[in-house]
Amino acid sequence: MEKRVRVRFAPSPTGGLHMGGIRTALFNYLFAKKHGGDFILRIEDTDQTRFVEGAEEYIIESLKWCGIEPNEGVGFGDGRYAPYRQSERKNLGIYKIYANKLIASGHAYYAFDTTEELEEMRKRLEAAKVVSPQYNAVSRQNMRNSLTLAEDEVKKLLEQGAKYVIRLKVPRNEEIRFNDIIRGWVTFNSAQVDDKVLLKSDGMPTYHLAHIVDDIEMEITHAVRGEEWLPSAPAHILIYRYLGLEDQIPKLAHLPLILNPDGNGKISKREARFPVFPLSWKDPRESMPYIGYKESGYYPEAFINILALLGWNPGNNEELFSVEQLSQLFSFERVHKSGAKFDPEKAKWFNQQYLRAKSDHELSHLFKPILKEKGYEKDDAFMIDFCKLVKDKVQFVYEFWDHGKYIFEAPTSYDQKVITKKWNNTCGTLFNSVLITFNSVNNWTSQNINNAFEELLKTTGKIDVQLLRVLITGVAGGPQLFDMLALMGKDEVIKRLELALKINN
């Protein structure tokens, strides 16, 4: 029988989780759902110096908002493999057990070097024009570790409680290859891999040891992570091998990165002229919060849809998918190898598609609080008509205000470009007759206004409709004119027209 699929999203709580992280979580989620497996949230908080207050809560809230909730792990009810926080798992002693196993088999060793000594080594190697200075099979011979020190001296140091780290003993020249689900066979030489620290001097494991131990203990079947991990993958292969667990290595999938739309490189929160965080993120170390997709008016469904299509596609021309559909279609085989530039313009289009799919009723509820903030309150019937009228002009709910505010507010100025171009001395009498005509409309509906207007045209000849629009709303564009006038109400229209004629005459 096939093993139950178990994948984990394993961020470190060192800051806000951005869209790249969400996409990694999403692909994990989709894969788990597709195979009826488990999606686990594990918190990799082994670096105590980089811990950021609120980051863990933020990760959990973000996943919830996106609708891609883990079914196991921190913030999601824990589970059979608890705890899911590495700082807590450390107290179980498991990392040390694995590290000691590696020491016992001769594949890891104690290193007593201080930061200064390491710095010195680096300088020395650089001076000697060594291409990549690192703690490895060659340089370790000149350092203070259990490979160079006499056995009784090592023993003495350990007994004295000297500070030490445990390092992986990487062979000098060995080919290491593995099969990545997305990239196929990838080959490295161990000469480029340094003797990675497995256990730090504070007793905490590094990522390299911790994630492997946890993946083993939690029976993870697929390790899905960003491309930035590719270079350290060979070290991870060696750790499994030296643990005698090479057959238990999860299937590896290294995702392509999400790149900046302009310029190059990974998306960065500072440079971006678009949101990079799902929710507003206030970093305790910085004064200004970063606005999120949520606050920018994006629907989570749209946000997820955009992300899903960055580096993956189902192979046909469709682009609009619900999370459920995505989890049916998803496969790593269809994930790209190359990075994808994020396009904020297309992101807006996606949101528009989701907005259009919503009913006028639903939109009216979403817009109501925004309108209230502007100081206006209208009944449901009005709100629904309003949304229907303005809907196809907007990409975000808040834009209902931008594209429809003149329905609520009389103009304080008139588009001068239109006025200068179109207003002439016949306009005063012309639009006065419009005023009289409007006044005579009894049942103030769009159709009746239109009929009356057409009737008027028979005697007056052409009347510039755009100019009429400007006289009533102040601006040259907007929703269907007569529909809008009907919604505004007869009194309001008459009032505005009278005012406009007074001012522009």
Next chain:
RNA sequence: GGCCCGUUCGUCUAGGGGUUAGGACACGUCCCUUUCACGGAUGAAACACGGGUUCGAUUCCCGUACGGGCUACCA
């Protein structure tokens, strides 16, 4: 610098030894519209370059260029 990964319209991408190289966003033009949109139609726009392999390469191989990632007692 070294190592690894990558490269189809401006962007996201489909495709894959023989195609008019398809779609979407954005952009242009036209139609609809007495206004504004939506919508419809249409246009411009790509296989990084050089060598192979082959009857034939955008597709396979090798180089080059370019881009990205990594190069910590960070993840």
